[in-house]
Amino acid sequence: MDFKFTPENIERINKEIAKYPVKKPAVMATLYIAQEQNGFISNEVIKEVSLLLNMTAEEVLGVVTFYTMYYQKPMGKNHIQVCTNVSCMLRGGYEIWNQVKEKLGLENMGVTEDHKFSLEEVECMGSCGTAPMLAVNEDYYENLTKEKVEELLKSLSQPLS
Amino acid sequence: MEKIVLPEIDNLHVLDVYVQNGGFTAAKKAFSQSSDDIIDQVKKSGLRGRGGAAFSAGLKWSFMPKTTDKPKYLCINGDESEPGSFKDRQIFEYNPHQLIEGILITCYAIGAKIAYIYIRGEYHKWVKLMQKALDDAYTAGYVGEAMKEKFGTDFFCNIYIHKGAGAYICGEESSLMNSLEGQRGYPRVKPPFPAQNGLWGCPTTINNVETIANIPPIINKGWEWFSKIGEPKHPGTILFGVSGHVNKPGVYELPSGTLLTDIIFNYAGGVPGNKKILCVIPGGSSMPPLRGDQLEGVKMDSESLKAAGSAIGTGGIMVMDEDTDLVKVLARIAHFYHHESCGQCTPCREGTGWLEKILKRILAGNGSVNDLDLLITVATQIEGNTICALGEAAAWPVRFMVTRFRDYFEARVSKEINLEVANKVHSMRHTAIPLAEIKN
Numbered sequence: 001m002d003f004k005f006t007p008e009n010i011e012r013i014n015k016e017i018a019k020y021p022v023k024k025p026a027v028m029a030t031l032y033i034a035q036e037q038n039g040f041i042s043n044e045v046i047k048e049v050s051l052l053l054n055m056t057a058e059e060v061l062g063v064v065t066f067y068t069m070y071y072q073k074p075m076g077k078n079h080i081q082v083c084t085n086v087s088c089m090l091r092g093g094y095e096i097w098n099q100v101k102e103k104l105g106l107e108n109m110g111v112t113e114d115h116k117f118s119l120e121e122v123e124c125m126g127s128c129g130t131a132p133m134l135a136v137n138e139d140y141y142e143n144l145t146k147e148k149v150e151e152l153l154k155s156l157s158q159p160l161s
Numbered sequence: 162m163e164k165i166v167l168p169e170i171d172n173l174h175v176l177d178v179y180v181q182n183g184g185f186t187a188a189k190k191a192f193s194q195s196s197d198d199i200i201d202q203v204k205k206s207g208l209r210g211r212g213g214a215a216f217s218a219g220l221k222w223s224f225m226p227k228t229t230d231k232p233k234y235l236c237i238n239g240d241e242s243e244p245g246s247f248k249d250r251q252i253f254e255y256n257p258h259q260l261i262e263g264i265l266i267t268c269y270a271i272g273a274k275i276a277y278i279y280i281r282g283e284y285h286k287w288v289k290l291m292q293k294a295l296d297d298a299y300t301a302g303y304v305g306e307a308m309k310e311k312f313g314t315d316f317f318c319n320i321y322i323h324k325g326a327g328a329y330i331c332g333e334e335s336s337l338m339n340s341l342e343g344q345r346g347y348p349r350v351k352p353p354f355p356a357q358n359g360l361w362g363c364p365t366t367i368n369n370v371e372t373i374a375n376i377p378p379i380i381n382k383g384w385e386w387f388s389k390i391g392e393p394k395h396p397g398t399i400l401f402g403v404s405g406h407v408n409k410p411g412v413y414e415l416p417s418g419t420l421l422t423d424i425i426f427n428y429a430g431g432v433p434g435n436k437k438i439l440c441v442i443p444g445g446s447s448m449p450p451l452r453g454d455q456l457e458g459v460k461m462d463s464e465s466l467k468a469a470g471s472a473i474g475t476g477g478i479m480v481m482d483e484d485t486d487l488v489k490v491l492a493r494i495a496h497f498y499h500h501e502s503c504g505q506c507t508p509c510r511e512g513t514g515w516l517e518k519i520l521k522r523i524l525a526g527n528g529s530v531n532d533l534d535l536l537i538t539v540a541t542q543i544e545g546n547t548i549c550a551l552g553e554a555a556a557w558p559v560r561f562m563v564t565r566f567r568d569y570f571e572a573r574v575s576k577e578i579n580l581e582v583a584n585k586v587h588s589m590r591h592t593a594i595p596l597a598e599i600k601n
Contacts, residue, residue: 019277019321021232021361024343028326055343066345066503067326069282085244086446086493087404087479123329123497124244124446125283128404128477129411138285 003044005052009033013052023053027063031070040071068122076111076118078156080104081135084121087128096132096144097121103153116157164414165390165398166374167255174290176297179258185303185312187377191266192314199270203376206384207396211248212238212332212369213445213474215395215463222366224356225271231363235268235276236341239291239370240325240332242281243445244497245477248400249370251412253280253287256374257294261304261320263373266380268318271366275319278370279337282326292322329501333549334367336503347505348549371400392418395462399476403429406436406482417462424461425480436482440566444474446494447554449561453483470561488573491562492520498555509552512543516559523570529579533570534586536563542589 005013016029030053034045041064050057064070082100084093101107104117111118127133130142134149141152172178179185191199204219225233237260241249252260264276280288298304302311309317323341325331331340335349338360359365375397379387388396395417401424404410408430415424421443425431432438438453443461449471451459459469466473481490499513519536522528540556547553563570 019323025323025341027343028340029324032324032326053343059344062345063343067282067328069327084493085497086442086490087245089490089493090405090479090481090485122283123500124242124246126241126247126250126281128245128247128479129402130247131404131410135283140286 001044003034003038003042003048005034005048006037009037017053024055024059027053027055027060028067031060031064035070040074042072074111074115077116078136079118079120081120081122081125083123083125083127083131083133085124087124088131088133091131092144093132095146096134096149099146099149100134100153103150162398162416165378166259166371166400167251167412167414173256174254174258174294176258176294176301176303179256183381184258185262187380188262188265188269188303189312191269191380192312192316196270196272199266199380202384203270203379206379206387207393208372208375208379208387209395209397209463210369211371211375211399211475213243215473218368218372221356221368222267222271224354225364225366226356227272229364232275233271233273234360234363234365235264235271235273236334236337236360236365236367237264237276237278237370237373238332238334238337238367239278239280239284240329240337241284241370241475242329242332243447243475243477244494245402245404245442245445245479246475247402247404248412248476250284250287251400252370252374253284253291257291258298259377260291260370260374261295261298263376264320265304265308265318266376267366267368267373269316273318273366275321277341277360278320278322279331279341280322280324281331282324288322288324295320295322328503329497330503330549330551333551336549337367338365345503347503348551350548391416392460392462392465394464395473399461399473401428401461402475402477403480404477405480406432406438406485407480408433415461418460418465421456421459421461421478424478425456429478429480432480432482434482436484438480439483439485440481440487440490440562442477442479442558443471445477446479446497447557448472448474449557450565452565455565487562487566487569488520488524491559492517492524494558495520495555498551502551502555506547506552508543508546509555512539512552513555515539516555520559523574526573528574529582530571530574530576531578531582531586532574533563533567535582536560538586538589 013030016026017023046057046060050060082097084097106119108121127142132144133142200222208218209215239249306317328346330336331346333348336346340346355365390396398414399417401413413428440450442450463473495517499517502509502513504510540560543552544556
């Protein structure tokens with residue numbers, strides 16, 4: 001199935017392109033926008049982005065695979081990222097990681113069948129002073145305790161009214 | 162003590178509040194002087210980069226060619242991915258306009274018309290906060306073409322934010338430039354250095370967020386004032402991020418040269434349960450760790466830390482109490498560098514994997530005493546043999562932790578020599594050609 005950007009998104013991409021002397025540097029922002037619209041980076045997305053920015057599909061794929069924040073498969077609606085790097089680990093990061101893993105029944109990079117949740121073990125997110133932490137999509141949750149995580153997962157499981 | 166980068170003023174992130182507190186007067190002052198004068202003042206102030214290498218900021222600026230037909234660029238490094246560092250996000254959140262003003266002055270000094278602020282992808286919130294501040298500054302006429310009228314000068318520059326997408330290596334300056342150009346974030350071979358051949362082959366300067374946030378006060382209050390704060394060889398305040406086993410983790414802005422023990426016990430509230438300190442990493446995870454009995458009298462500035470056997474790095478202080486499993490910590494650090502190695506250079510790509518593998522073997526209780534030698538042999542052969550400093554960043558924690566905590570690690574491995582491992586250590590030591598010989 002072909003992928004086409006919405007007119008609004010084309011406008012956003014043009015604003016990104018205007019920041020640079022050439023088109024190519026806008027690839028990172030364009031991929032974010034594509035991921036937002038499509039849910040993940042498919043081969044069709046890569047093709048469309050490459051046409052839009054005068055790049056080869058291989059160049060775009062190279063960017064997609066180099067960075068950890070572009071996903072080549074659909075992730076959950078709530079993508080949970082738990083940091084287990086040293087500062088978080090010293091303050092219970094692995095306990096939080098195991099708790100979320102058990103609760104959702106997922107391994108690293110796993111997605112629940114209903115696509116409501118996915119899980120990722122991430123490297124340092126820059127929350128060392130407010131450790132342990134996890135992020136749900138773009139939002140940080142810091143100074144976590146087991147109770148807070150329990151509550152958070154519960155609130156995310158509830159259907160949206 | 163006066164705070165320079167993060168002063169305690171309510172709502173300083175709001176443009177009006179920033180202006181009411183003397184905001185943008187430094188830029189106005191700077192534009193009435195020659196660019197050489199500005200570089201000279203920053204040089205004399207002794208300001209050193211806050212991103213890890215502690216290189217003189219003014220000297221770095223002076224490498225930019227005076228006459229060139231190419232456009233010049235400024236990059237602000239806000240990738241902040243070193244485990245233990247979380248200072249730049251405070252500037253994005255609490256004092257973004259001082260960063261913007263610093264960028265204006267820096268662009269003027271080096272002759273750049275465009276500046277990019279590279280912010281790590283995970284910092285969605287801080288990208289938005291910084292963008293909001295930037296939009297406000299544009300609307301009020303402090304940035305862009307409108308600044309000509311605002312400041313009554315011929316000079317103007319544009320500032321853009323470039324968002325990363327999750328790669329530690331993009332904090333390395335040449336990798337950052339490749340990433341900004343829309344490529345995989347591979348570090349470049351130096352020379353040529355960015356000042357000659359940077360973004361799109363044009364002269365480029367890359368500075369850390371905190372470094373540039375220091376510029377407006379230096380211009381306003383003078384280089385003499387700045388050079389007298391803290392340690393003379395590394396003057397100014399430093400944002401110390403304290404994490405791990407302390408009662409009050411967080412970012413503390415203190416004069417350089419503050420005692421490490423003072424930061425841990427007075428500012429960060431000491432160790433919970435009054436436990437003893439086993440280990441401290443003083444500058445982010447890639448810096449050599451110090452033993453608990455090595456902390457007394459250590460001052461937190463570049464020169465003093467070098468003398469104490471470590472480095473200032475990004476000022477991220479990680480504290481570990483006596484109950485910490487150091488093997489687990491080191492294995493986690495090794496996993497991080499293995500994960501983040503970009504894969505260009507064989508010693509780093511393969512070596513970081515081996516370090517992780519060996520440490521996991523020790524962690525599982527299957528290590529032998531010569532595994533410790535193997536760790537040091539592998540680490541030593543990564544160091545100095547890679548394009549960028551990630552090689553050192555991966556090797557240092559392993560080499561120094563195993564050496565400085567030899568007894569601790571020996572207690573975790575079997576005393577019996579594993580002949581297979583011994584063979585490996587032996588053969589690696591004999592086949593490795595010393596760098597000096599290759600150069601001849």
